[in-house]
Amino acid sequence: MHKLAILDDYQHVAHSFADWSSLQHRGVAVTVFNQHLATEAEVVDALRDTDIIIAMRERTPFPGRILEKLPKLKLLVTTGAANASIDVEAAARLGITVSGTGGSPTAAPELTWALLLAFARNLTQEEAALRGGRWQTGVGFELSGKTLGIVGLGKIGTRMAGYGRAFGMEVLAWSQNLTEEAAAAAGARKVGKDELFRESDVVSLHLRLSARSEGTVGERELRLLGPDGVLVNTARGPLVDQRALVTALHEGWIRGAALDVFDQEPLPAGHPLLSAPRTLLAPHLGYVTDASYRAFFGGALEDVAAWLDGSPIRTLAPTP
Template identity: 50%
Template structure:
């Protein structure tokens, strides 16, 4: 079986996972023509949602028999069509701490102007910014699932008030996480920091739109480490460019971010390249599990199957 490992940007897959004895080709750059570049491969290991597998792409790969995704879900794979085509889709384990921790890395970097002050030191300058404390401020969480609850716990340690909203959140569940359930309008109007932690679906796409952003307090920070499709990034970037809000993003509509994209010179922002889940500990789960998925399939006993027959 010819196996493709995709989007190994750091070129570390073979160091983290035991793929010995397998016919593996590693792609360290994004694919430019998925159908052409994956022609002849019978198995693919996809790193999260870096490469998309919608219906048209799956139908263009008649030899594909196994698709392994790192993590427990992947909105970039059309699971129904994969099932229809007889493609087995398997997943790996996932460590949720990484993304929650990166959320706080972005919040602190933005509010204490870490990128600017780092640049100052390196350029021979000294103290050009005034930071903002977290204690006594308000955090608004859009979504209070596993990641949202982790972020809420840290906010409590910083002495922040935590507000939360989702389409089906009740007061008791919010209170269990140390948060107060509020309306969406109130959350955006009151929060000093808004952080998005929602599962992307057809119903939640664009759940944070221009009207929500317009309600934010002057100078408030909006953070998205979840999925770009949840946020009207254009509206958020426009607000940051005008100086209405500050913005911290780890996810983008087009990844990697294209050369010349206006986000690259966006003021009042901190940007990272979808590295929220990229940690040593995470890769020590992803790649060994992916190798195990491949070997189990070849042995005729697939594990962690997302679309069982």
């Protein structure tokens, strides 16, 4: 009998997007965790007898020190094609297969643009005011004619560049390895990092989180963005120095921030961003769509079946 755990199913939908009962005849008992295992001790206590784990993105990290305490674990599936919170080197050393899944190419950029539009037109404040009996309480701004700065011009960043052009924006781009040719192919102009923050009205982050990218945006970048600039982050919270961002919001270094990701998730009560002004906050919804979940849970089920057959698929190799 195999014990399979599906983690962090906050919305109770894992059984809606894949037929996990199809594993019963193969000797697999499925347990779904709807509540987040918040500490390493909770993770180890809950999963020490589990040999297959399905992890929803980076909601529950699996560094080497946790993997070493899960002696029965043989297959760890992450939704999506990469997961910075899984130590794949340690997994390989411990004989744990790590597999990924496909995903939706449009869910994250669409959510990013929705946040930006909502921020620009004060939609959350205006809806709350309307429901409270008030009418037209503020003045928004238009995106046409503004400059969009994209940090990280990968698949999501490229789609964002297309959205920006469709809304009549000039598009700038920067990342450490970006070439002028790649930027031009995406309809953007390659600039230096300082220039991007100085010249952009909106900066949107689309980098993968790594030791190199952590803290990409700090006090210097926020001050360059200036009092009329907007920061949008739907990538990963630690790309931004959270203390500097909170200070920038309170002191008015920037116009504001639209955020879908945070340094702590789920965002705990009392977190300083919850009370910071000039913000539009979402609970990491970038990938939370029916299309994404079909790809995530359906792909995870395929990964488990392939592993049971002795032929793992979509395996994530350690970094050379």
